[in-house]
Amino acid sequence: MADRPQSSLWPVVVPGAGILLAALIYIGVTTYIAMTRKPEAPPAGMVWIPGGTFKMGSDAPEFRGEAEPIHTVTVHGFWMDATEVTNEQFEQFVKATGYQTIAERQPDPKQFPGVPEKDVRPFSAVFTPPTTDTPTRRISDWWKPVYGADWKHPDGPTSSISGKEKYPVVHIAWLDAEAYAKWAGKRLPTEAEWEFAARGGLEGKKYVWGDEFKPGGKSMANTWQGNFPNQNLIEDGFRAAAPVGSFPANGYGLYDMAGNVWEWCSDWYRVDYFRNSPQDNPQGPDSSLDPNEPNAKKKVQKGGSFLCAENYCVRFQVGARHSGEIESAADHVGFRCVKDAR
Numbered sequence: 001m002a003d004r005p006q007s008s009l010w011p012v013v014v015p016g017a018g019i020l021l022a023a024l025i026y027i028g029v030t031t032y033i034a035m036t037r038k039p040e041a042p043p044a045g046m047v048w049i050p051g052g053t054f055k056m057g058s059d060a061p062e063f064r065g066e067a068e069p070i071h072t073v074t075v076h077g078f079w080m081d082a083t084e085v086t087n088e089q090f091e092q093f094v095k096a097t098g099y100q101t102i103a104e105r106q107p108d109p110k111q112f113p114g115v116p117e118k119d120v121r122p123f124s125a126v127f128t129p130p131t132t133d134t135p136t137r138r139i140s141d142w143w144k145p146v147y148g149a150d151w152k153h154p155d156g157p158t159s160s161i162s163g164k165e166k167y168p169v170v171h172i173a174w175l176d177a178e179a180y181a182k183w184a185g186k187r188l189p190t191e192a193e194w195e196f197a198a199r200g201g202l203e204g205k206k207y208v209w210g211d212e213f214k215p216g217g218k219s220m221a222n223t224w225q226g227n228f229p230n231q232n233l234i235e236d237g238f239r240a241a242a243p244v245g246s247f248p249a250n251g252y253g254l255y256d257m258a259g260n261v262w263e264w265c266s267d268w269y270r271v272d273y274f275r276n277s278p279q280d281n282p283q284g285p286d287s288s289l290d291p292n293e294p295n296a297k298k299k300v301q302k303g304g305s306f307l308c309a310e311n312y313c314v315r316f317q318v319g320a321r322h323s324g325e326i327e328s329a330a331d332h333v334g335f336r337c338v339k340d341a342r
């Protein structure tokens with residue numbers, strides 16, 4: 001009779017191995033349950049994102065120095081809004097609380113030195129395409145501060161959200177998004193949670209749906225086609241924001257994780273964070289750092305928007321990241337919320 005392999009004997013010959021094995025199984029099972037458990041009843045409009053481990057970030061040359069290195073991150077399970085927060089959802093919050101967004105508030109003249117006090121009035125940034133065909137990379141050539149632009153008047157004071165109930169709410173500063181999330185009993189996603197969810201269970205893909213931008217010639221997200229900012233070919237059917245859920249969901253049932261409007265995350269934005277961020281459930285750095293705007297307090301934005309084109313921005317790629325000052329708003333920035341399992 002042949003000898004049994006040595007490895008099959010270790011539970012017998014190593015003292016205490018049975019206890020050790022049981023302990024390891026217990027830890028493994030409880031960790032698995034903690035990462036994947038979900039409450040019985042799904043919160044309205046939310047989908048369950050099972051926890052897991054993934055490769056976060058991007059080493060694409062377009063994002064050099066801001067989304068690298070690609071690194072391993074583990075997140076725990078959570079609920080996430082299937083869509084960006086809509087105008088009708090935000091309206092419920094405002095009706096219940098009387099909340100006034102930052103874009104609607106009278107700015108402090110001290111923050112606008114050199115501007116006559118009579119000209120310091122509530123405003124927000126509205127994308128206004130150049131009227132000439134001259135190519136430009138100066139953002140002041142297309143971003144205009146518009147008095148009276150806010151979430152109820154997305155294009156300026158004479159516009160409205162009538163008929164746009166299912167559009168993503170825009171002109172939302174980070175502080176506004178945070179206030180909504182608290183009221184809703186939710187929170188903003190961490191950057192790691194957001195990117196894990198956006199990847200939809202796929203590994204190492206360029207886009208939330210795969211590696212090909214238009215598989216079978218089909219637009220998978222609301223982005224910009226043509227030479228930004230002069231030429232908007234609207235091949236995807238939408239000049240600006242689209243009603244939420246107008247494009248296919250990702251593998252977790254989440255809509256518009258690429259394009260439509262940018263989405264705020266809870267993390268402070270630091271260009272160097274990925275070099276030393278923790279692997280387990282990272283919550284972001286303690287402060288922000290963008291060398292281009294060193295004095296600005298900035299939070300992470302993810303997903304790109306209807307203004308991201310293949311010749312500019314390109315941050316509809318899932319590993320890309322961007323940032324915004326916490327009191328700044330624009331007509332291509334919104335958000336969605338997450339909620340912990342109980």
Ligand SMILES: [Ca+2]
Binds near residue numbers: 236238240306
């Ligand atoms: Ca579009």
Ligand SMILES: [Ca+2]
Binds near residue numbers: 258259260
């Ligand atoms: Ca989006």
